[in-house]
Amino acid sequence: MIAASPRLAAVRRAIDAVDGGSLLLLAVRGRLAEAAGRCKREQAVAIRDPAREARVHARAQRLGARLGLSQDTARAALALAIDDACRRQQVADDLGQGTPAALRATIGAMHDHAHEPAWERLLLRSLPPPRRLAPLLRAVPPSIVHRLLRQACLRVLAQAMVRGDLDFMHDRRLGIEVTDLGLRWTVAIADGGLQVDDGEADASVRGTATDLLLLAARVEDADTLFFQRRLMLTGDTELGLTVRNLLDRLPWETVPLGVRIGLNRGARLARLARQLHRDGA
Numbered sequence: 001m002i003a004a005s006p007r008l009a010a011v012r013r014a015i016d017a018v019d020g021g022s023l024l025l026l027a028v029r030g031r032l033a034e035a036a037g038r039c040k041r042e043q044a045v046a047i048r049d050p051a052r053e054a055r056v057h058a059r060a061q062r063l064g065a066r067l068g069l070s071q072d073t074a075r076a077a078l079a080l081a082i083d084d085a086c087r088r089q090q091v092a093d094d095l096g097q098g099t100p101a102a103l104r105a106t107i108g109a110m111h112d113h114a115h116e117p118a119w120e121r122l123l124l125r126s127l128p129p130p131r132r133l134a135p136l137l138r139a140v141p142p143s144i145v146h147r148l149l150r151q152a153c154l155r156v157l158a159q160a161m162v163r164g165d166l167d168f169m170h171d172r173r174l175g176i177e178v179t180d181l182g183l184r185w186t187v188a189i190a191d192g193g194l195q196v197d198d199g200e201a202d203a204s205v206r207g208t209a210t211d212l213l214l215l216a217a218r219v220e221d222a223d224t225l226f227f228q229r230r231l232m233l234t235g236d237t238e239l240g241l242t243v244r245n246l247l248d249r250l251p252w253e254t255v256p257l258g259v260r261i262g263l264n265r266g267a268r269l270a271r272l273a274r275q276l277h278r279d280g281a
C-alpha cells in the first residue's frame with residue numbers, strides 16, 4: 001500500500017468525521033421515525049404514508065439542488081433513510097422494541113436549547129477543529145470562496161449600502177484574516193458594488209474563524225472580543241474602528257431573518273465545538 005500524502009491523509013480524516021456525523025444523524029432520524037410510528041399507532045392511522053414520503057423526497061430534491069447534490073444522490077439517500085424508518089417502525093410496532101422513555105429522552109434532548117443536546121455534542125466532538133479543515137478549505141478555488149463571501153456580505157449589508165451607511169468605505173479596502181484557517185480576503189466597495197478579492201488591505205480584522213463568526217452573528221460583542229484580544233485590528237485603525245462601529249450600529253432587523261438565525265446557530269455551535277475540543281471532551 002502506498003503511503004498517503006499529508007494532504008490526502010487530512011482529507012481522509014475529514015471524510016471519516018463526516019461519515020461519523022452522517023451515521024449519527026441517520027441513527028437519530030431512525031429513533032424519531034420509531035416515535036412517529038408509535039404516534040400513528042396510537043391514532044390508529046396507517047403506518048406507511050406515501051404522501052408524506054413524496055413530500056420528504058421533494059424537500060430533499062430542493063435542498064440537494066441547493067447543496068450541489070445530484071438528484072439521484074438525494075433520492076437514494078432519502079430512500080435509504082425512509083427504508084430504515086419503515087423497518088424500525090415495523091420492528092418497534094410488531095415486537096414492541098424501543099422503550100418510550102428512551103425515545104422521550106432523545107426527543108426531549110433535541111429540543112432543549114438552553115443546554116446543547118447530547119447528540120449535538122457528540123456530533124460536534126467528532127468534527128475536526130478549524131485548523132485541521134484548513135488544508136481542505138485552501139483547496140477550494142479562491143474565485144468560489146470570493147463569490148460566496150461576496151454573496152454573504154451582500155445579504156447582511158444590502159440595506160446598509162442602500163442607505164449609504166457604507167459610503168465611507170468607498171475606495172477603501174478592509175481585510176479579514178482567519179488565523180486558524182490561514183485564509184485572508186479583502187472586501188472593498190467600489191463603483192457602487194461590493195468586491196471580494198485577496199489583494200492588499202488598508203485595515204484588517206484578525207481572529208479565529210469562531211471569534212469572527214461570533215462577531216458577525218452578534219453572539220459576542222465587538223468590545224469584549226477586541227478587549228480580550230481575540231480579535232485584532234491592524235493597519236489604518238480609523239477605518240477599522242469605523243467599520244467596527246458600523247457593525248455595532250447596523251440595524252439587525254434589516255438583515256433577513258433566515259440569515260440571522262443561521263448565523264446565530266452557526267456561531268453558537270462553533271463556540272461549543274471549540275469548547276469541547278479545548279476540554280478534550
Ligand SMILES: O=C(O)C(=O)C[C@]1(C(=O)O)C=C[C@@H](O)C=C1
Nearest residue numbers: 033036048049052053056082085
Ligand atoms: O413522517 C412519518 O409519518 C414517518 O413515519 C417517517 C417516514 C420517513 O422516514 O420520512 C417513514 C415512513 C412513512 O411512510 C413516512 C415518512
